[in-house]
Amino acid sequence: MDYISTPDVKTLLEIQKTDFQYGLYIDEIASIPEKIKRAEEELRKAETVRQTFADSLKKIQLSQREAELKVAETENLIEKYQLQIHSVKDNAAYQTMLRQIDNAKTRKDELETSALVLLEDIEKALEEDSRAKQTLEECVKKKEETVAALEKRKQQLEAYAALEKQKKIQLCTKITSREIFDRYEALRTKKKRIIFVVRDVAGGRLSCPCCNMSVTSSTSGLLKKADTFAVCPECAAWLCLESMVL
Numbered sequence: 001m002d003y004i005s006t007p008d009v010k011t012l013l014e015i016q017k018t019d020f021q022y023g024l025y026i027d028e029i030a031s032i033p034e035k036i037k038r039a040e041e042e043l044r045k046a047e048t049v050r051q052t053f054a055d056s057l058k059k060i061q062l063s064q065r066e067a068e069l070k071v072a073e074t075e076n077l078i079e080k081y082q083l084q085i086h087s088v089k090d091n092a093a094y095q096t097m098l099r100q101i102d103n104a105k106t107r108k109d110e111l112e113t114s115a116l117v118l119l120e121d122i123e124k125a126l127e128e129d130s131r132a133k134q135t136l137e138e139c140v141k142k143k144e145e146t147v148a149a150l151e152k153r154k155q156q157l158e159a160y161a162a163l164e165k166q167k168k169i170q171l172c173t174k175i176t177s178r179e180i181f182d183r184y185e186a187l188r189t190k191k192k193r194i195i196f197v198v199r200d201v202a203g204g205r206l207s208c209p210c211c212n213m214s215v216t217s218s219t220s221g222l223l224k225k226a227d228t229f230a231v232c233p234e235c236a237a238w239l240c241l242e243s244m245v246l
């Protein structure tokens with residue numbers, strides 16, 4: 001079993017705590033733009049839904065106006081025929097005109113029915129549009145609240161991260177072995193934790209908290225030595241004993 005002899009065991013452990021905490025803050029800060037993007041996407045979805053309902057309403061309203069217009073046109077046509085029929089002398093022509101008037105009346109009834117159906121459709125579409133509008137308004141509010149909360153959280157995290165950084169600078173002034181510290185820093189870029197504290201409950205079995213390997217008696221001896229990290233042969237974690245660093 002390899003070991004690292006350094007009087008900075010406790011300081012390095014403290015530094016790792018601040019590094020770890022700093023990493024958590026930085027990770028959370030990095031996740032914020034994605035969360036804002038998701039809130040914006042939700043809003044865009046609600047906007048699209050609202051637009052679909054608004055478009056559909058407009059389309060029905062247009063069809064309804066067209067139907068009303070056709071009703072009026074047909075009414076005019078009937079009036080025109082009814083005026084013309086008085087000047088018709090020939091019986092066959094008279095019969096033809098009567099049929100034309102009947103046809104126009106039937107057409108007018110059909111158009112009026114479809115205009116009425118469209119009026120009912122407009123009512124339904126108005127309700128749907130109003131619901132979609134309300135949903136959209138709620139989404140706008142929710143998005144604004146979410147973004148404001150995230151921005152506030154970001155500021156908070158930046159302040160916390162700055163504090164951890166400050167703490168680390170303070171701790172670094174206590175470092176006596178630059179070489180061990182540099183080794184720690186180099187490893188830290190690859191792993192989030194390098195130092196692990198082995199719990200030593202009375203009569204309990206000692207094991208590496210990183211890989212769960214049982215600690216041998218020689219390692220156990222190293223763990224009980226002051227100013228020493230025992231290096232786990234399995235996972236290369238720097239181990240120290242809880243009762244030694246408390």
Ligand SMILES: [Zn+2]
Binds near residue numbers: 208232236
């Ligand atoms: Zn291990």
